[in-house]
Amino acid sequence: MRYTFLLYSDPADFADMTPEDWEAEKQLYGAYIAALNEAGAFLDTDWLQPVNTATTLTTKGGTRQVQDGPFAETKERLGGYFAVDVPDLDAALAWAEKCPAARHGRIEIRPSAMSEG
């Protein structure tokens, strides 16, 4: 079953990180992706730019409306995601626990609503 990990964190927690710290983070994510791949669980991932780059669009109500900024202003921001394919929620939880993002922020685990196959 497909699950998406939505990675939320507070940007303030990363304010003091040095370029070396970021390099170390990248290594951790690289190792995590490799582990997911090896287990045949990896589907997709992305790391998003900060919310000041966000643009929000809707055609709800029949007209196209475009807004500067994220959909919701919250302290913790969506910073990226992983899509994985594992048998059940326990397996998804086990992978989320290993995700480097869990150390600094929160991971929302959502099952896919798309039919399998």
Add this chain to the structure above:
Amino acid sequence: MSQTARAAEQAARDSYGRLLAFLAARTGDIALAEDALAEAFAAALTHWPTRGVPDTPDAWLLRVARNSMTDRQRHIARFHSPEESPEMVAPDDAGADALPDDRLALLLVCAHPAIARDLHTPLMLQTVLGLDAATIARVFMVSAPALTKRLVRAKSKVRDARIPFVIPGPDALPERAEAVMEAVYAAHTVDWLAPSDMMGGEALYLADLLVRLLPDLPEARGLAALIAYGHARRAARVVDDVLVPTDQQDMALWDADLSRYGDGHLAAALAHAAPGRFQIEAAIQQVHMARAATGATDWAALNKLYFALLQVAPSAGALVAQAVVTGKVHGPAAGLAALDAVAGSVGADVQPLWAARADLLAEAGEIA
């Protein structure tokens, strides 16, 4: 209740819980299993009186429930993506005893960390014991429509997020079993606060079931003993709508069978030499029960046990109880001092605190 009546009741409950666990575990869909089983029971009410009770009622119920489930899934399949028909290889001519027992997996799903903690106990009562949401809502003093809605959503989550009906490995099982025990304990606690609601029998059933499913878990036996001792005193606990302290209860009203049941499980638990919160709480209750044999409450023993309990599981109730015991061992003045000392940490709105203070003041007055 007589031993026979208790055995009959347990058999009926075992049958419902086993059938539901079996159906739910094989589809991952508790609500579907509940509906199908309800249909099977309804069919039994129409067929059995006229055609006679089948030799193996459970197998009959299971067959009807499985057919109903397949029909429902076909119906659902027209609207959603087709799911594989659930694999259910079960002997048609045998009772529920011949079914694999999936109740531990079901209990673990009910107390899964992905399910809101306050729903663990209601889910267990509904799925394993077949209680309806209205009854559970009344016991927990919450709105029935709200609880019903939350239970429906929780079951949808189990299905849609695919919470697995499995027994986790030895590394994860203790933590998961702990959540199950907490939920059973919560059923016991709600009975304790409002004994008239009679949730004590349900709590005892669940605790006993857990021991049967996990016989090597000392804390499960401790929990069963703890609940048994409490339930053994149910008839003596409330007289004329007033709660009677354990050391003042009429011991003739205590259930000696249940007390012995508690002794057996506590002894078996302690043999593992792996003490824990529930075993200590059971040992505390056992000291109270021992008054039936010795005629006196061993307050010094209680003092030590509460000290141990506060080390492993500090709680407002245990702090207050410890202060009361201090009063019995060292006199009401010492008890009041101990109570003052704990008042700051437990908060002034804890009702037992005031009850304990009133008792200690009364005793101090009698002595002065």
